[in-house]
Amino acid sequence: MNYINRHGGAVRALQLKKAGFPRAVISQAVATGILLKVRRGIYAMPAATDLSAALGAGGRLTCLSAAPVYSLWTLRAADSVHICRSHPTRTPALTDHGRPKHPRHAWLPVVGLADVLLHALHCLPEFEALVMVQSAVGSGSISLDFLYARCQGRRNGKVRSILNLVIPRADSVLEVLANAHFSRAGLRIRRHVFIEGVGEVDFLVEECLVVETDGSTHFERKSVKKDQRRNNQSIIGGYLVLRYYYEDVVHHPEAMVAEVKAVLTLWRNGGTPARRASTYPIA
Structure with missing residues (x-):
């Protein structure tokens, strides 16, 4: 049903009634499997599992x-459904965050962006929370100052350390995570140097090493050629170059930082002598 899809895939029976859907139509949709009855008074499209779980538990x-x-x-x-509700209780497969403190979503059973980020x-x-906050702040959807203002006090020191990144x-x-790891490494x-x-x-x-963080689009043939030419021009211009991908930045950041430090050490030491070619005669 288009109406339910426009409302995130899950609605209350009262919403359907106000929208003019007769009970017989709703019952037929449930009987044919188009619509699921989550519990009394709650209906959802089959794919709207999280929204239906939130409504079914009386939360957002x-x-x-x-x-x-x-x-x-x-x-x-x-790995679980994170919800907000007025009276939190222990429920399997649900992570309860208590009552919302800021304006809620206009029509979906979802809390407002401020509560979403503060809960995260x-x-x-820390890095999972960081990327969520970065995307919201970067898009202009919320102010970093607003989040800082709501994370004052001794107990929020860890939260502020995330906001500092x-x-x-x-x-x-990849960019925000690489920046965090490089900064933590001293x-x-x-960033974004022309x-x-x-x-x-x-x-x-350190003004000498170009580091690029490449997403999936860089695997396209045209992008690979463009990146290789950029590497060449960087080296001609006197810079060192390293490239890292999703797995490197997200799953192996320690190895990435170690490589960057190793290259910088070589640069500071004037490089290393080339390995001597074998002098043995070729058979």
């Missing part, structure tokens, strides 16, 4: 479960 989606509603960056899908900051691992501009999840970096003959690069580390 929040935290990681609400990220798709607000088009927020994430690193993984939620207190609930998720938000940057003015990040074009991808590396001197500049280099003559190359264009804008993601990072310039």
Whole structure:
């Protein structure tokens, strides 16, 4: 039903009644499997599992479960349904965040963006929360100052340390995570630096090393050729170049940082002598 899809895939029976749907039509939709009856007074499309779970539990989606509603960056899908409700109780497969404190979504059973982000900051691992906040702040959907103002006090020190990693501009999840790891490693970096003959690069580390973080689009044939030419021009211009991909940045950041530091050490030491070619006669 188009009406239910426009409302996120799950609605209350009262909504359907107000929209003019007769009880017989609703019953027929349930009988044919087009619509699911979650519990008394709650109906959902078969694919709207999280929304129907929230409504069925008498709550609204929040935290990681609400990220798709607000088009927020994430690193993984939620392993439980995160909800907000007035009277939290222990329920299997649900993570309850208590009452919402800010204006809610206008029509979906979802809390407002402010509550979604604040819950994520207190609930998720730091980098998972960081990418959600970065995407919201970067899009102009919420102010970083607003979040700081609601995370004061000694108990919120860890949350503020996550907010400190938000940057003015990040074009991808990889960029914000790489920036966080480089900063934590004490590396001197500049972001979105324009280099003559190359264009804008993601990072310039210690003024000598170009680091690019490449998403899936960089695997396209045209992009591969373009990136290789950019590498060549960077080297001709006197820069070192390293490229990292999703798996490197998200799953192996320690190895990425170690490689960057190793290249910088070589640069500071004037490089290393080339390995001597074998002098043995070729058979």
